[in-house]
Amino acid sequence: MNTQNTQGTSYQELQTWVDQMATLSTPKEVVWCDGSQDEWDRLTQQLCDQGTFTRLNPEKRPNSFLARSEPSDVARVEERTFICTKRPDEAGPTNKWADPVEMRTLLTDKFTASMAGRTMYVIPFCMGPIDSPLAKIGVQVTDSAYVVVNMRIMAHMGSHVLKRLEDEVSGSTPKKRDGHAQFIKCLHSVGAPLAEGQADVPWPCNDDKYISHFVDAREIMSYGSGYGGNALLGKKCLALRIASNIAREHRWMAEHMLILGLHAPDGSKTYVTAAFPSACGKTNLAMLEPPKPYADKGWKTSIVGDDIAWLWPHEDGKLHAINPETGFFGVAPGTNWESNRIAMESMTANAIFTNVALTDDGDVWWEGLSKEEPAHLIDWTGLDWTPGCGRTAAHANSRFTAPAKQCPTIDPEWQNPDGVPIDGVIFGGRRATTMPLVYQAFNWGHGVYVGATMGSEMTAAAAGTIGKVRRDPMAMLPFCGYNMGAYFAHWLEMQRYLTHLPRFFHVNWFRKDEEGKFLWPGFSENMRVLEWIMKRCNGAAAGHETQIGWIPNYENFNIEDLPDFSKEDFEKVMKFDRHEWRAELISQGELFIDLYDHLPKELIFQRELLAARLV
Ligand code: OXD
Ligand code: MN
Numbered sequence: 001m002n003t004q005n006t007q008g009t010s011y012q013e014l015q016t017w018v019d020q021m022a023t024l025s026t027p028k029e030v031v032w033c034d035g036s037q038d039e040w041d042r043l044t045q046q047l048c049d050q051g052t053f054t055r056l057n058p059e060k061r062p063n064s065f066l067a068r069s070e071p072s073d074v075a076r077v078e079e080r081t082f083i084c085t086k087r088p089d090e091a092g093p094t095n096k097w098a099d100p101v102e103m104r105t106l107l108t109d110k111f112t113a114s115m116a117g118r119t120m121y122v123i124p125f126c127m128g129p130i131d132s133p134l135a136k137i138g139v140q141v142t143d144s145a146y147v148v149v150n151m152r153i154m155a156h157m158g159s160h161v162l163k164r165l166e167d168e169v170s171g172s173t174p175k176k177r178d179g180h181a182q183f184i185k186c187l188h189s190v191g192a193p194l195a196e197g198q199a200d201v202p203w204p205c206n207d208d209k210y211i212s213h214f215v216d217a218r219e220i221m222s223y224g225s226g227y228g229g230n231a232l233l234g235k236k237c238l239a240l241r242i243a244s245n246i247a248r249e250h251r252w253m254a255e256h257m258l259i260l261g262l263h264a265p266d267g268s269k270t271y272v273t274a275a276f277p278s279a280c281g282k283t284n285l286a287m288l289e290p291p292k293p294y295a296d297k298g299w300k301t302s303i304v305g306d307d308i309a310w311l312w313p314h315e316d317g318k319l320h321a322i323n324p325e326t327g328f329f330g331v332a333p334g335t336n337w338e339s340n341r342i343a344m345e346s347m348t349a350n351a352i353f354t355n356v357a358l359t360d361d362g363d364v365w366w367e368g369l370s371k372e373e374p375a376h377l378i379d380w381t382g383l384d385w386t387p388g389c390g391r392t393a394a395h396a397n398s399r400f401t402a403p404a405k406q407c408p409t410i411d412p413e414w415q416n417p418d419g420v421p422i423d424g425v426i427f428g429g430r431r432a433t434t435m436p437l438v439y440q441a442f443n444w445g446h447g448v449y450v451g452a453t454m455g456s457e458m459t460a461a462a463a464g465t466i467g468k469v470r471r472d473p474m475a476m477l478p479f480c481g482y483n484m485g486a487y488f489a490h491w492l493e494m495q496r497y498l499t500h501l502p503r504f505f506h507v508n509w510f511r512k513d514e515e516g517k518f519l520w521p522g523f524s525e526n527m528r529v530l531e532w533i534m535k536r537c538n539g540a541a542a543g544h545e546t547q548i549g550w551i552p553n554y555e556n557f558n559i560e561d562l563p564d565f566s567k568e569d570f571e572k573v574m575k576f577d578r579h580e581w582r583a584e585l586i587s588q589g590e591l592f593i594d595l596y597d598h599l600p601k602e603l604i605f606q607r608e609l610l611a612a613r614l615v
Pocket of ligand 1: 076278329
């Protein structure tokens with residue numbers, strides 16, 4: 001037993017809960033995590049010793065590690081993710097509902113002795129700058145050291161958070177944060193108890209998985225998986241599913257959005273948030289570097305967050321945003337020095353890589369990292385890999401965990417408890433047709449409609465579905481912790497608490513011509529779209545009205561030094577096609593049928609208005 005770290009807490013309710021969890025799951029020891037460098041060094045070494053981690057070549061990638069998971073435990077498991085509310089309609093048709101009493105009984109059984117032979121770590125963590133009115137303290141109890149070291153990158157974590165909680169409870173520091181619970185209980189087990197003398201495996205997990213959210217109790221129980229959003233409970237479980245419930249009750253918003261700063265040569269700064277379904281380049285946009293003509297003139301971007309935004313009506317009348325996370329848990333494949341130099345810089349040291357390939361000189365590789373494939377690798381399953389062997393070297397959902405403070409474009413305000421003021425909200429998806437490169441919604445209500453109906457063409461796997469549009473309202477389909485219809489109503493209501501409203505936009509970097517060629521170069525050139533968005537946020541009359549919203553005038557859209565991009569190309573990528581939009585309107589209607597029971601009538605009217613404009 002490590003006595004140094006087993007001090008417990010003076011906060012009785014927390015101590016009692018931890019004791020109860022230990023009694024239930026019977027670990028061989030309980031370790032309270034302090035978040036120190038010492039603890040990181042000890043745990044990363046322990047993970048290397050037990051074969052979970054491989055230490056990367058310290059000359060190439062100091063203090064960094066590679067983990068290989070079980071092939072059955074490589075992604076979030078949406079079909080095993082439950083929202084537990086008294087009535088099914090509170091969770092709504094887009095979530096998997098479970099009765100909280102039944103789920104608790106079932107999971108109490110699963111967790112019984114589930115940590116036998118393992119260490120139970122107690123991780124006090126805080127999502128958001130600790131002094132922010134929105135910050136949330138959680139305590140995760142877990143039997144995974146992999147989770148502890150990832151949580152140290154992804155959240156404020158350790159003794160200082162525990163001290164803050166104790167001070168708030170004792171009254172020596174006033175609690176300014178909302179939410180009913182002092183702390184959010186997050187119980188996690190990989191579900192792989194060890195019998196006396198049984199050897200461990202590098203990636204313990206269980207085929208039976210439950211990611212359960214007890215909404216009223218503000219509690220999370222996750223069983224069976226050690227991977228990503230299933231196991232790092234501060235991220236999707238707390239910061240989106242539980243937080244969206246708290247936010248609804250306390251007049252703020254927990255959104256699946258990046259937060260980006262645009263810095264113009266005149267010194268002005270505009271912040272926008274953006275929501276995209278997965279596989280639409282969200283991290284690349286959050287880390288966009290202005291192309292040459294912009295950089296030459298002094299344009300800059302900065303990142304506040306790449307995945308989650310918590311937004312609230314600030315006393316200045318504007319929507320303000322914080323990023324509740326302190327790290328990036330990004331998809332590795334496709335990331336390289338050209339597509340995203342900023343991400344590459346952020347992971348040069350102190351990073352954890354999961355399910356990527358190992359090079360012969362002890363560094364990492366994944367598909368798309370370099371044009372030339374290395375002659376030999378160890379792939380994500382631990383096997384020898386050579387080009388053309390018929391397997392990918394890295395898993396498609398392989399990840400890097402990197403500290404945000406290492407990001408060269410991290411915004412100086414990213415830890416400001418007051419957040420940053422948001423002037424624009426961007427929605428987007430991957431659409432080969434129909435959606436122009438950019439358009440601006442007419443107003444807040446229309447903007448909510450645009451976000452509610454956003455969709456993306458499916459890119460992979462499931463036979464027969466490629467190209468079909470999957471509706472993913474505000475990119476929250478897997479993350480909204482309550483009824484999606486009520487979520488739309490909450491969005492509509494939030495307008496009332498603001499005096500300076502952000503503008504709403506929809507973007508589509510992926511429109512194609514008749515031959516299937518992309519009409520827009522994308523990547524850093526998206527800065528041109530962001531400049532137009534910024535102008536509109538600041539009141540410029542740089543567009544004209546169409547049936548679907550405001551779109552840029554050619555004269556007001558910067559195509560300086562954009563090779564082979566003519567006025568004709570501009571018109572093609574911005575085109576509004578009445579026939580395509582009629583089909584779009586019908587397809588949007590399918591979502592509305594699914595959500596009919598709780599759909600706010602404003603959105604039905606927005607659809608009617610759009611139909612009226614299309615005739
Ligand atoms: C993520 C996701 O990992 O959205 O951020 O799945
Ligand atoms: Mn995400």
